[in-house]
Amino acid sequence: MNFLQLSSLRFSARKYTDEPVSQDDLNYILECTRLAPSAVNKQPWKFIIVESDEAKAKLHMCYNREWFATAPLYIIALKNNNADWVRPSDQKHHGDVDVSIAVEHICLAATERGLGSCWVCNYDTDMMLHLFPQPEGWEAVAIVPIGHIADDCPRNEKKRKEMNEIIERL
Ligand SMILES: Cc1cc2nc3c(=O)[nH]c(=O)nc-3n(C[C@H](O)[C@H](O)[C@H](O)COP(=O)(O)O)c2cc1C
Numbered sequence: 636m637n638f639l640q641l642s643s644l645r646f647s648a649r650k651y652t653d654e655p656v657s658q659d660d661l662n663y664i665l666e667c668t669r670l671a672p673s674a675v676n677k678q679p680w681k682f683i684i685v686e687s688d689e690a691k692a693k694l695h696m697c698y699n700r701e702w703f704a705t706a707p708l709y710i711i712a713l714k715n716n717n718a719d720w721v722r723p724s725d726q727k728h729h730g731d732v733d734v735s736i737a738v739e740h741i742c743l744a745a746t747e748r749g750l751g752s753c754w755v756c757n758y759d760t761d762m763m764l765h766l767f768p769q770p771e772g773w774e775a776v777a778i779v780p781i782g783h784i785a786d787d788c789p790r791n792e793k794k795r796k797e798m799n800e801i802i803e804r805l
Pocket of ligand 1: 648791
């Protein structure tokens with residue numbers, strides 16, 4: 636599969652089967668994640684694998700959607716606001732950028748392994764802080780459910796802006 640095929644194949648999967656994600660697939664996804672680039676190579680991130688029934692139940696309270704609860708496994712991607720690169724010219728923190736790249740590595744690696752995934756950011760942030768307390772400076776950026784895609788998983792048409800709407804050439 637070339638990169639264009641992989642990019643086209645990935646979609647936000649919102650229904651999974653009960654089949655667990657194999658340790659081999661998870662290891663592969665995590666290694667692809669670990670190799671993601673970050674500003675000044677700071678790697679201001681960590682990734683929490685949510686697989687126990689107890690932890691999954693807590694996560695479902697943070698993002699209470701029927702489809703979300705069908706996933707056998709989740710990865711919470713977090714940034715460290717005290718360890719990311721801050722651009723000197725405007726003090727902009729780059730932790731969100733760094734973690735976002737890593738999260739997309741998760742999604743594309745999952746796609747390559749035939750698995751579904753979905754970015755989830757619309758969770759209850761107060762509930763996340765309460766149920767998954769983190770050391771000072773750490774903050775969740777996204778939750779990624781991962782699993783085998785259900786046969787009746789909804790598949791939306793890929794709607795994207797036209798090339799001429801998004802590209803400028805100087
Ligand atoms: C930063 C970000 C946050 C997102 N948060 C959610 C979310 O909370 N819930 C959800 O169902 N989808 C979420 N999505 C998925 C988008 O809706 C989806 O990527 C977009 O509609 C394009 O569809 P596709 O991923 O199937 O190509 C998010 C995507 C991104 C990149």
